[in-house]
Amino acid sequence: MKEFDYRRxxxxxxxxxxxxxxPDARFLGGGTNLVDLMKAGVERPARLVDVRELPLAGVESTADGGLRIGATATNSDLAAHPDVRRRYPALAQAVLAGASGQLRNMATVGGNLLQRTRCGYFADVTKPCNKRVPGSGCPAVGGEHRNHAVLGASEHCVAVHPSDMGVALTAFDAVVSYETADGPGELPIADLYLPVGDTPHRETALPPGALITGVTLPPAPTAANSRYRKVRERASYAFAIGSIAAALDVRDGVVRDARLAFGAVASRPWRARAAERVLTGAPADAGTFAAAADAELAAAKPLPHNGYKVTLMRNLVVAVLTELAEEATR
Structure with a gap:
């Protein structure tokens, strides 16, 4: 590991x-991703600025009925917060699914959103990777890509974003707040992550030197009937091969409102807008749910070894929405 300066x-x-x-400094939250990448030689900061002691760890209701989450709140505290569990249960479930208890105790909300891909080529400095070394190539396209993207990828990168929390926050239209030397700013989470295109090394729309200070969830009554479901290759702590955050409002057998976001299928948490359009105003039944999944997955472009993800996500959408619809009518 490269020698570095540490400041709190x-x-x-x-x-x-x-x-x-x-210019080579980095912010340090829990370090559950950054420190691993430093050990592997992927990240080589000259200075770490520890931000865990900043007064940004609160979780509180906003005046309009939403929720404000501080950037240094730990994942454990977020998942255990009664307002999160009651009003945005899919968010609590996503956080609990995201890591072991030890990691949740360390990891922060801001750091979770900025964690980097777990692609093996990205993590191996002996291999080319456009995300790590722009212009060097993407060996995953013709190599090991079983767990890689089927939506929104490009020939320059097929890695997926690893955050579970980010999927739930995307479904609920979260807004990310940040500070820079020029003052504060905000970004809807839908705009936080940049499309891959031909610049996969540019991952977010945050200005240079920006520090995430918090996340705001707008009021969303539909979110109270929500669920996060994660599929992984083993039952213990592992990254998703497919996941969904879903919320459903059903009245008189008809879908009045729906929120869907997918995880582990794209370079960013994937908001399923096409599926939401099919669902809204349609009967809350298996046929509608399958049609919604098909509408979203029509854009999928799987590689030779990850086409199973299309079937997986279709089944996941139908199963989770069916469960939510049944709960809404009890």
């Missing part, structure tokens, strides 16, 4: 100043 920030302005003083 006690306020936001101090953290920004410490980062601005060194």
């Amino acid at each position: 920030a006690l306020d936001v302005s101090g953290a920004l100043a410490l980062l601005d003083a060194d």
Whole structure:
């Protein structure tokens, strides 16, 4: 591991100043992703600015009935918060599915959103990778890609985003707040992650030097009837091969509102807008749910060894929506 300087920030302005003083500095939250990448030589910061002591760990209701989550709140605290479990259960489920208890105790909300892909080629500095070294190629396209993207990928990168939390936040239209030396800003989470295109190394729309300070969930009554379902290759702690965050409002057998987002199928949490359009105003039955899944997955472009994900996600959509519809009518 490259030798690095370590500084602990006690306020936001101090953290920004410490980062601005060194172009090779990085913010450090729980370190559950960054430190691993430093050990592998993928990340080589000259300075780490520890932001865990910043006063950004709260989870509180907003005046309009939404929820404000501080960036340094741990995943464990977020998942256990009674307002999260009652009003946005899919978010609590996603966090609990995302890691072991030890990791959840360390990992922060801001860091979770900025974690990087678990693609084996990205993590191996002896291999080319456009995300790590722009222009070097994407060996996953013709190599090992069983767990890689089927939606929104390009010939330059087929890696998937690993966050479970981000999938639920995407389904609920979360807004990410940040601070820079020039002042505060906000980004809808749908705009936070950039399309892969031909620049996979540019992962987010955050300005240079930005520090995520929190996430706001707007009021969403539909979210109270929501679920996160994750499929993985083993029952213990593992990254998803496919996941879904879904919320459903059913009245008199008709879908009045639906929220869907997919995980582990694209370079970013994938909001299933086409599926939502099919669902809204349609009968809450298996035929509608299958049609919604097919509408979203029509854009899928699987590689030779990951076509199973299309079938997996179709079945996942139908199963989870059926469960939610049954619960809504009890």
